[in-house]
Amino acid sequence: MSTTVENIQQQISENTVLIYMKGTPQLPQCGFSAQTVQALMSCGERFAFVNVLDNPDIRAELPKVANWPTFPQLWVEGELVGGCDIVVEMHQSGELEKLVKAASERANAAEGDSQA
Secondary structure, X not given: OOOHHHHHHHHHHHOOEEEEEOEOOOOEOOHHHHXXXXXXXXXXXXXXXXXXXOOHHHHHHHHHHHOOOOOOXXXXXXXXXXXXXXXXHHHHHOHHHHHHHHHHHHHHHHXXXXXX
């Protein structure tokens, strides 16, 4: 049986763009998660999410793994991008869309390579 930390590491490594949030993209349960997911959705790329309210073990362990105390947390290609303030700021500057689109393109290219 894998540990919570192993599950978190697996989620981060298997999903190019991943948000740990309170609630779901369709029904965020906090304002910060709502703002962050809205900025992410505006990029037009697919992303994965984990509702930390449904996963209290992840909610407890992720801040230690990430060295980031709050939610939401946006991860792109295994790297923590940040929380609400950082993501919204990146969205406003256009940086978020560039980052997410480039990561998605690399992931799609890698999938194409593995299917050849």
